[in-house]
Amino acid sequence: MVQRIFNMASAPQDSALQLPALPRTETAVNGSRASRIEEDVVALFDRFRSPLFRYLLAFRVGAPDAEEIVQEVFLALFRHLREGKSRVNLQGWIFRVGHNLALKRRLRAQRETAAPAEASADWSPGPETQAAEQQRYRRLQAVFRALPEQDQCCLSLRAEGLRYREIADVLGVSLGTVANSMERSLARLNRADRCGEGSWETSRRTYVAK
């Protein structure tokens, strides 16, 4: 079921992520080629704007800045494709560029204001949500925000459908670091999720002892 849930949220490697190569001859570099690239970029925008935006928000980028970063990413993608560069794994490319732009923007904001940008909104459950569920979500939110930033990034990217190798590429870390991060983060979330029913560790010890 873990796999099913992540797969539901994920974008599998398909033709939209790995676009067919365009001819690079002199005559091919014309209006129609640019127009085709433009269509590709808009199609990728339609597909990845929301996942990238959510990732940036999780990275504590405010919504107006996130909107600007998304624009920058897809303009950069247009340049990337127009220069005939690799069309392999564009999903990973989009998140990597978005992540780097967010880092740059944060550094600039820190220099200017001496305070990091902070995402503004808290999750506010609807009236239909059960009280116990609300409490659970608040616990998850608190645990998520207490995680080291790299762990938050790994979880967010995984929830947006990236594989471990892609996450490692986006964050510039090793595959082992991603695996460690996932293990650590899920263990903490699991403990929080089980809070009230007895911790996961306790339940595991019980099961294993039998």
Added chain:
Amino acid sequence: MLPNDPHLTDRDLILAADGELAPRREAAVRAHLETCWPCRVREAELQSTIAEYVRWHRGNLGAQLPPAAGPRALLKAQLEARAASAAPAGWLRALVPMTAALLILSAGVWVAQTRRSNDLLVPKNSVTPGETRAVTISNLCRESVSEGARAVPVSLRKKVFEEYGITDARPNAYEVDYLITPELGGVDSIRNLWPQPYSTVWNAHVKDMLEERLHALVCSGQVDLATAQREIATDWIGAYKKYFHTARPL
């Protein structure tokens, strides 16, 4: 598996679930899970945690996503401007950049307006902290909110726009609104007025609903006046969510 422990590690379970194990190791993990109930239970717990996390991630962050139409139009316009360098010759060569420039300009105006509107969801505390007068509950509750409504003088409206650096405001785009409504003891003062946009989700009409609700609650004794004043002045959106039991405007 753990040393001296026949059971699978968390890492094994997570990597197997994410399809990140080498095929041979994955087969061993699957075989173990088929026979081991405790490990299956732990796997189910992890699955449940991930499901909760994904639901939270999407619910929390998805609710903050602005509509895509404007940004999409802006992107298309900018792409067209860049593509124009490779546009066909002739009169189209001149037309395409002009059209693209116009599109960028209009999309830019849209983004700027949206951004400014979002900036004005709540007033600047330094300019509009809220200001009240000494008043009794019986006086406040003598008239309804709509009966008590009155127009802000033009000179004061002008001053409010100046304070917020708005020089090109369309008359119908904003309501120069009281942060603390007069029906809750607010006064006609630059410190209690700000240009509240109509175009945002959390707009002037939504705040009007909150003002009516708080007025009714104060008059029925369910909320004391000081609390109502403080809540509407410090976080009117939070107060709306609290008193209407909703995350979004009704």
